[in-house]
Amino acid sequence: NAGVTQTPKFRILKIGQSMTLQCTQDMNHNYMYWYRQDPGMGLKLIYYSVGAGITDKGEVPNGYNVSRSTTEDFPLRLELAAPSQTSVYFCASSPTSGNIQYFGAGTRLSVL
């Protein structure tokens, strides 16, 4: 199984540009999450979803949007990229609301 797949692995954006970070999972998990990790820091939850068509804000949602049209996919949209959004973004999924989450390899984003 591929698990949780994130694309792209790396991206450089100019200030004000927009992009979508892709996340797909093949484990039929209902719950999916987007985190960001700044250098030397822990992970912060951006958005999460408890199932197709249902999303909710996490700790740091400003500047981001998500959608969940299928169980498998949970894309994260950045509108008007800012240098403060330079970070590593991790997508994760879990079969229930429990605390065993499976993470993707991450997308490293630089906004210059």
Place this chain on the structure above:
Amino acid sequence: DAKTTQPTSMDCAEGRAANLPCNHSTISGNEYVYWYRQIHSQGPQYIIHGLKNNETNEMASLIITEDRKSSTLILPHATLRDTAVYYCIVRASSGAGSYQLTFGKGTKLSVIP
């Protein structure tokens, strides 16, 4: 969520057991102990979890003290690929109302050849 305390860093010789401690003296009765690790530049990886009994899986063993105020993650035969930051997280089993895993600073384990 209960607060956890871990050493900042540890070294372990390759092939030896790595014992990573975690203190969680304010743990509640319904809170589990979870261990994750993050190898450099990769996403966090779930290792093991437990409530009060010792647990073992293909990756590691988890020893929880009888009073549940501390625990130890044991990697029985550490390899160079086990070099990572190890996180001890204490949470109730259900994430209702809060889905965020809180990763503290963890323990940087360096496996030495």
